[in-house]
Amino acid sequence: MTTLTTNYLTPTGREEAWRFTPLKRLGGMHDGSAVVADRHSLSFVGTKAQGVSFELKPASDAPVLSESDDAIVGRIREAGKDVAVLTISANTEVADPIILGRSQGSLESAEFSRVQINVQNHARATIIVENTGDTHLAEDIEISVAAGASLTLVSLQEWSSKTVHAARLHTVVDRDATFKSVVVTIGGSLVRMLPTVEFAGPGASCELFGVYFATSGQFFEHRMFVDHKVANAKSRVNYKGALAGDQAHTVWIGDVFIRAAAEGTDTYELNRNLLLSDGARADSVPNLEIETGEIVGAGHASTTGRFDDEQLFYLMSRGINLADARRLVVRGFFNEIISEIGQDDIQTRLMDRIDDELAKAGA
């Protein structure tokens, strides 16, 4: 590897893609200074159903599915010898959710991890990725949802407080396939997610949901990109965030690109932020680039607000105290998205964690 390439890959903070990220807190994962350990923390939880395989393959057997100009992804691809590959074979309908977990991490070194998820033609599955504990992790997750297939992906960042996590979550959605994701980020010191979708065939659709809740000192960034490069695809994005406490900082970027070929595109993206205390900062930047006028619809909305006094008054006028009223409003705010997970035990666990964070923040 030449020095030239390395320099090219190192962000300075002036690039559009890095202008919000506190580079100093990335543990050197972006500039080559991180100590990269040979760690494979992603594990399959439970037994594999018929038609489901999970194995570690040499990189030569798992070529990349997508281009990326992200500096960290570039370094992961340079470093990665192996790729964790999850495959759902064609026409397989997996009844129970497939659970992948990461918990064996370390703060002493970084893990650079490549993951591929292949949902083959007409297969259907729900995959839940549970991230817990403390670690430094850089991930390049590539997902292929093949023609007619359907995937629900739940990505849970329930990290402990010191974790640094940079991830690209790129999904290629083929003809008539559907992809739904629910990304939840409520733990970690710095989390930078790139949930991106690329439509590869007409009739494809995606619903991208997300929630994040940052308290004092936490930095959570979600930088979305939906690439409408084929005709008649549909995308919906709905991310909601709450912030409480000094120096809590969230960033949501919603880039949607409707290329000239993407006639019949239908897209809408929404980001709402709830500021629960002073000293927190929510950046929200929706961005629509349109190269054809022959579309069904394209829109976006972004709001950032505080507690609604009228809602709190209404609840309190029924005897509910201020702390409980706030908790109800925050739960209500997140419920719309959390309920999309469709797994009661997980939803309860996340809501409890949100309650805890809210109580700790004293908001």
Place this chain on the structure above:
Amino acid sequence: MSTLEIRGLKVSVDTENGAVEILKGVDLTIKSGETHAIMGPNGSGKSTLAYSIAGHPKYNITGGTVTLDGADVLEMTVDERAKAGLFLAMQYPVEVPGVSVSNFLRTAVTALRGEAPKLRTWVGEVKDAMEALNMDPSFAQRNVNEGFSGGEKKRHEIMQLELLKPKIAILDETDSGLDVDALRIVSEGVNRAKASENIGVLLITHYTRILRYIKPDFVHVFANGKIVEEGGPELADKLEANGYAEYVSA
């Protein structure tokens, strides 16, 4: 036996041009079992009175007192007022996204009774309360007031009145926006609450039609931030015939 006593209540709101006085000295006493109707022109300050008693943060109390059985209501937080036995059925009930009616009611009842209701009896209690107001059971799973029609919101308010069992209830234009059947159903709800809990009622309205169902003991005319006349039920009929001209022209 409870008494809500309002003495010389003055209230202002903050506007771009400074504070504006809305209530200019209101005197009113409501006792358990009594029904008081307040009638008055738009903008005269009726809702301001209701909200001020309930403790809405928008209103600044600049003078006077409000006590419930001698306790200083104005010193209490909004939830403490509810716990003390006050209830406000709002003219414009608020939507609370993502919070189900069932969760909301359970949280409120737990707060007011000091312990969570027993799950088995509670489910029946809510079901009965909804049935009594002709509300479909599916409302329990819907978000508080979200997408409710005007009339459905009012029924939901009175359903809460029946479940929360206050000492004194203030009903701010609960009759507005109700069709004839709903008016009767909602009125029956109020009368049930009056009969079973002997509550005192302050009923704010523009129309005498609700007074055919909920019989007032006293009628107060409200104009320009204060009570300008008081009488019995016959005063309501006089207002309906003559309007408020003689009270506002001065």
